[in-house]
Amino acid sequence: MALRSVSLPLIHGLLLAAAPISAWAQDHSGMDHDMSGMDLSGQGAPPAMDHSAHVMPDAAVADQPGDATAPPVPVDHPADRFFAPDRMAASRSAMIGEMTFSTFALQVDRLEYRSTKGKDGFGWEGQAWYGGDIDRVVLASEGEGTLGERAERIELAAYWRHALDPWFNLQLGVRHDFRPDPQRTYALVGIEGLAPYWFDVTGQILVSEKGDVHARGKAGYQQRITQSLVVEPEAEVDFAFQGVSALNVGSGFERLELGARLRYDRNRSFAPYVGAHWERKLAGTARLARVSGDDVSGISAVFGVRAMF
Amino acid sequence: MAGLFPAWARSGTAGIVHANAGSGVLSGDTIALQIGQSHFATGGRSGHAVTVNGTLPAPLLRLREGQTVRIAVTNTLREQSSIHWHGLLVPFQMDGVPGVSFPGIDPGETFTYEFPLTHSGTFWYHSHSGMQEAEGLFGPIVIDPAGPDPLACEREHVLVLSDWSPIHPHEQMRRLKMMSGYFNRQKQDLTGLITGKDQSLADRLAWGQMRMDPADISDVTGSTYSFLVNGHGTAENWTGLFAPGERVRLRVINASSMTNFNFRIPGLPLTVVAADGNPVQPVETDEVQIAIAETYDFIVEPDAEQSYAVIAEALDRSGQVRATLAQSMGLAAPVPPIRGRPLLTMRDMGMDMSGMDMGDGGEIDLSKPANDSMSGHSMKMRDASVAPSVKMGPGVATLSPMPVDRLADRPTGLEDAEHRVLTYADLRSRDPNPDPRAPTREVEVHLTANMERYMWSMDGTAMSENPAPIPFRLGERVRVTLINDTMMPHPIHLHGHFFELVQGEPGHRARKHTVNVLPGGKAAFDLTADGEGDWAFHCHMLLHMHAGMMRVVTVRRDVEEGQG
Secondary structure, eight states, X not given: OHHHHHHXXXXXHHHHHHHHXXXXXXXXXXXXXXXXXXXXXXXXXXXXXXXXXTTSSOGGGTTSOOOOOOOOOOOOOGGGGTSOHHHHHHHHHHHHHHTSOOEEEEEEEEEEEEEXXXXXXXXXEEEEEEEOSSEEEEEEEEEEEETTSOOSEEEEEEEEEEEOSSSEEEEEEEEEEEESSSOEEEEEEEEEEEEGGGEEEEEEEEEETTOOEEEEEEEEOXXXXXXXXXXXXXXXXXXXXXXXXXXXXXSEEEEEEEEEEEEEOSSTTEEEEEEEEEEEEOHHHHHHHHHTTOOSEEEEEEEEEEEEO | OGGGSOGGGSTTBOOTTTOOBTTTEEOSSEEEEEEEEEEEEETTEEEEEEEETTBSSOOEEEEETTOEEEEEEEEOSSXXXXXXXXXXXXOGGGSOOBTTTBOOBOTTOEEEEEEEOOSXXXXXXXXXXXXXXXXXXXXEEEEEOSSOOTTOOSEEEEEEEEEEOSSOHHHHHHHHHHOTTTTXXXXXXXXXXXXXXXXXXHHHHHHHHTTOOTTOOOSSOTTTOEEEETTBOTTTOOEEEOOTTOOEEEEEEEOOSSOOEEEEOTTSOEEEEEETTXXXXXXXXXXXXXXXXXXXXXXXXXXXXXXXXXXXXXXXXXXXXXXEEESSTTXXXXXXXXXXXXXXXXXXXXXXXXXXXBOGGGOBOTTSTHHHHHHHHHTTTTOGGGOXXXXXXXXXOOXXXXXXXXXXXXXXXXXXXXXXXXXXXXXXXXXXXXXXXXXXXXXXXXXXXXXXXXXEEETTBOGGGOOOOEEEETTOEEEEEEEEOSSSOEEEEETTOOEEEOOSSTTSBOEESEEEEOTTOEEEEEEEOOOOEEEEEEESSHHHHHXXXXXXXXXXXXXXXXXX
């Protein structure tokens, strides 16, 4: 190393000049830390002084740090000399383990009653997860239905959530739709995250076991009116890359959901809300719905709760 | 309630000059401490606490420089425990950090610490296990000088400041990981925008574009914390007595787990005489932000006729605690209204102020022409080239593009206070610094975070990733420069050493064990690595440490030199 070859003659030349300081430093190291009873090897060796010597004579730069190299990272554990090494090893890994965050959480984004012109309905969306900062296993579900009828949509997704950068995560897993009939299982790839201006966004590509391909996009925003009153507009849109006649889905945009919910967020773990929810089938999917006599769109007043455990 | 407090911490105490052993003050060469569980209640909140000898705070240890003390600590908990002697220079194997200096104290086990007391001052002790410190396991230490104490006063009081929540710290952490603003009830809102409070719309948009929250001042707040002086909330009004004409020495310790306190006694100037146990040249001020783990000794001279409110206000103004200095019990000084929550500024992002339109106290008016340069800067809030030593990843949301030395800055939230506020630049050591050598090298440590994901680290690597330690040669003089890449202050503590803050002329720089690094800024200290062994080095915001803002520091004899 160039640095070393330059500094070595300097060190030797200045060791004599530095001798009084060196002696002082030895005293000092003994003074503050009386290691009586410590069995540390090399008791006689003086503390490292040579690297500082070459900056001492010049008072003008006395305060500026030199460019000495860092010592090697030691591999020993001095505590092993005082305590049983196996116990220390266990203690070291316990400390690392204790600082490794991994936990379970249950977040219900919405669980709501929907009041509308026709029969009232219900809807839900939420997730449970287990894991740490970077990797989590997520079980997510959303769905909706009309009271007294078979649920219209019951989705359950299981995926690995992996943090990609400070703001966005990858989703990789499967989604199974128990409704509508016939049931379908999809492979799921998605990106979720926090976009500039604090928008929560999600985009997913879903490929069913039959080979049909769909996409879903979601966006939401939390606007605090006061510290406890939060309005949350949300949008969700589904897109089909092809028609799927068994599911009454036409090619193109399938459905659009818009909602706005006003939440009383005094208690984070249980926040009631009221709002409006509007849903509309689109394009080919809407045509198919009309043919089978189903509603194409509907608006409802919602009453629900957001919860966090 | 009184039964839970040791006498020195009891309201109406005559102080520790008069109080003595048998009253919650433990002295002598042999001391026994028992860690156990208690129930604690204050201000309508109650819950489980971890205590020493059944009290919160733990007993005061009053010892003398030059003596060797043996402290037998028995753990009656069902989990492991430990005690770290914060600020005491002890052999590393007596420092009390499980996994670094010793194996910890198992349930039912008694561990006997033994170490000489080589210096005097105000210090404290706390658990270094399982975040038990947040549950109440902390207490004060007073070491009297071997000779006469030049700072001796007719009256002394110990004031241990703390934050206490009925929510277990592990559960606090879990909630913060679910939602980083879980405990923040002072975010900016629409009502504030309409009424002209807080940032303008332009500023909100500019900050929102960067996904940065200027109201993210504290993680765990008064929404769950009760703030305490010697275990007493405002209603319990801890009262320290004084007699007319007395000079009163206040030994103030911030033993909080997550709260930096603004400390003041309205109407009574504070003369700072020691910081982190080390005497400083007396300096008079009106308010001091005491970061977590710091200790300050003040001398005050209260008038005869009056009682005084002692105010410790949480950094984010989500709460405060009032105690009282009075001549007799039952007198309560009025509680001043809590001041408004501060907002972070561009300086807290590590933006260089030069050439930018800057108002008083570091406030930036983003609606003025400086707004143009803002968007340019915002593109560089995560430029890896400004910090090549940082491992980039999801845990590093921002890097301060142009961090400046903030040791002389007023601390967060006190920029605009109309009275005197202590800065680190006001602190000059009473005694000459013991090591006049210039540092031979510089070590840079970045304090890194993703506040939204609630991830905290040093140089982008969390302690849980088992990073390599920071190595020092025994006896070497090194400059350690801390660069805060986050928008929160971090009180950084190095075990087993004092260091000199690089501020002002060398020779009488303040010697400390903890330095509060302001948001987006830098702080440097010079260290003589004279404690052979392994030491912990971490942010003293307990949840930040636990989330990963920690390193092991090694001090070894130089092998190469031995061979040469």
